[in-house]
Amino acid sequence: MTKTLIRYLPLLLLALVWEMAARFEWVSTTALPPLSDVVRAWIELMLDGELLRNSASSLYRIAGGLGLAIVVGTILGIGMAWWKPVNVLLAPIVEVFYPVPKSALIPVTVIWLGFGDGSKILLIFLGCMVPVTIGAFNGARASEQVMVWSARSMGASKLRVLWDVVMPGAMPELLNGIRTALALSFILLVSSELIVAQKGFGYLIGSLGAGGSYDAMYAVVLTVAFLGFAADRAYLEIVRRTLAWRSVA
Numbered sequence: 565m566t567k568t569l570i571r572y573l574p575l576l577l578l579a580l581v582w583e584m585a586a587r588f589e590w591v592s593t594t595a596l597p598p599l600s601d602v603v604r605a606w607i608e609l610m611l612d613g614e615l616l617r618n619s620a621s622s623l624y625r626i627a628g629g630l631g632l633a634i635v636v637g638t639i640l641g642i643g644m645a646w647w648k649p650v651n652v653l654l655a656p657i658v659e660v661f662y663p664v665p666k667s668a669l670i671p672v673t674v675i676w677l678g679f680g681d682g683s684k685i686l687l688i689f690l691g692c693m694v695p696v697t698i699g700a701f702n703g704a705r706a707s708e709q710v711m712v713w714s715a716r717s718m719g720a721s722k723l724r725v726l727w728d729v730v731m732p733g734a735m736p737e738l739l740n741g742i743r744t745a746l747a748l749s750f751i752l753l754v755s756s757e758l759i760v761a762q763k764g765f766g767y768l769i770g771s772l773g774a775g776g777s778y779d780a781m782y783a784v785v786l787t788v789a790f791l792g793f794a795a796d797r798a799y800l801e802i803v804r805r806t807l808a809w810r811s812v813a
Contacts, residue, residue: 699741
């Protein structure tokens with residue numbers, strides 16, 4: 565408990581400074597409402613169900629886009645590392661697509677799939693697939709060749725080597741890529757919902773801000789921040805348990 569308190573003490577201090585800065589009018593309360601008012605607005609949003617409804621829409625979009633990105637990105641990354649023709653075919657596409665700002669794809673996805681869930685899921689999928697693919701590729705390429713050769717010399721098939729040797733070796737890099745994609749999914753979600761959406765976190769932030777309800781707007785922003793933080797902490801725990809065999813070995 566002491567270590568946890570010390571670790572998150574800066575957040576408590578930040579909350580205290582926020583409240584004091586607004587209460588003593590060190591900054592305009594329009595630009596930064598008191599944190600206590602933000603908490604009160606968050607409770608009101610929860611009680612009337614508006615925050616829950618928009619949260620459900622946003623989390624559904626993240627789950628759909630990120631889930632597809634993990635599956636497809638893993639397959640593409642492993643395939644690029646394991647089969648040279650696949651690498652020759654896909655590597656230039658990944659290299660060109662990697663530096664493109666993913667938010668620039670928002671108009672494209674809207675043209676393809678409209679203003680509903682599909683365009684948001686597609687954007688998250690396209691944006692998150694790249695770090696997952698690169699993580700899987702780098703991890704598979706870093707697999708120990710001695711173990712691969714040993715498995716092949718003992719008569720293991722190519723698919724068996726891929727599953728028993730390459731995949732475990734690629735797991736750390738792949739999991740790092742997925743963590744990057746997890747953070748990116750929240751960024752892409754809110755960016756797209758701010759511009760083209762009729763529900764979701766981004767839509768709620770934009771509509772509350774346009775209506776002058778800044779305390780409620782900050783409440784939604786903090787909700788997104790804490791959800792992203794909780795998702796990252798939960799994912800790190802999953803990674804720790806998944807890679808526990810490495811420390812044992």
